[in-house]
Amino acid sequence: GRALDRPSRAEAEALGLRDGDLVARLVRVRTADAEPVAIERAVLPQAVLPDPGAVGDSLYAALDRIGRRPVSGTQRLRALPARAAEARLLSCEPGEPLLCVERRCFDARGSCVEFTETRYLGRAYDFVADLAP
Numbered sequence: 001g002r003a004l005d006r007p008s009r010a011e012a013e014a015l016g017l018r019d020g021d022l023v024a025r026l027v028r029v030r031t032a033d034a035e036p037v038a039i040e041r042a043v044l045p046q047a048v049l050p051d052p053g054a055v056g057d058s059l060y061a062a063l064d065r066i067g068r069r070p071v072s073g074t075q076r077l078r079a080l081p082a083r084a085a086e087a088r089l090l091s092c093e094p095g096e097p098l099l100c101v102e103r104r105c106f107d108a109r110g111s112c113v114e115f116t117e118t119r120y121l122g123r124a125y126d127f128v129a130d131l132a133p
């Protein structure tokens with residue numbers, strides 16, 4: 001789904017919004033080989049994305065077109081049990097472990113332009129991170 005909405009307290013805090021500010025909310029189910037593997041919930045300030053319907057297949061391509069593409073970010077990873085609604089969307093059992101990745105992204109001006117939470121079906125993903133000294 002794509003809509004303008006009021007942010008939750010956590011979303012408003014993550015995006016640095018003021019009372020009364022709205023957000024563009026995009027919820028997408030990601031698939032691999034036609035099977036659901038992740039639920040992505042992206043929230044952007046309305047000031048950054050006034051029309052969530054203008055986003056095609058790529059949110060970052062849409063942000064690039066308006067000069068607000070993220071250039072840096074912070075991610076938080078944790079495991080959470082699948083809630084009933086998530087289990088239905090991901091064709092898994094409630095309580096099955098999901099890898100939850102929260103991401104805050106900033107544009108070249110240093111403004112937070114995106115707060116995204118993606119819940120990945122744990123059994124469908126293997127994440128690898130290279131670390132440099």
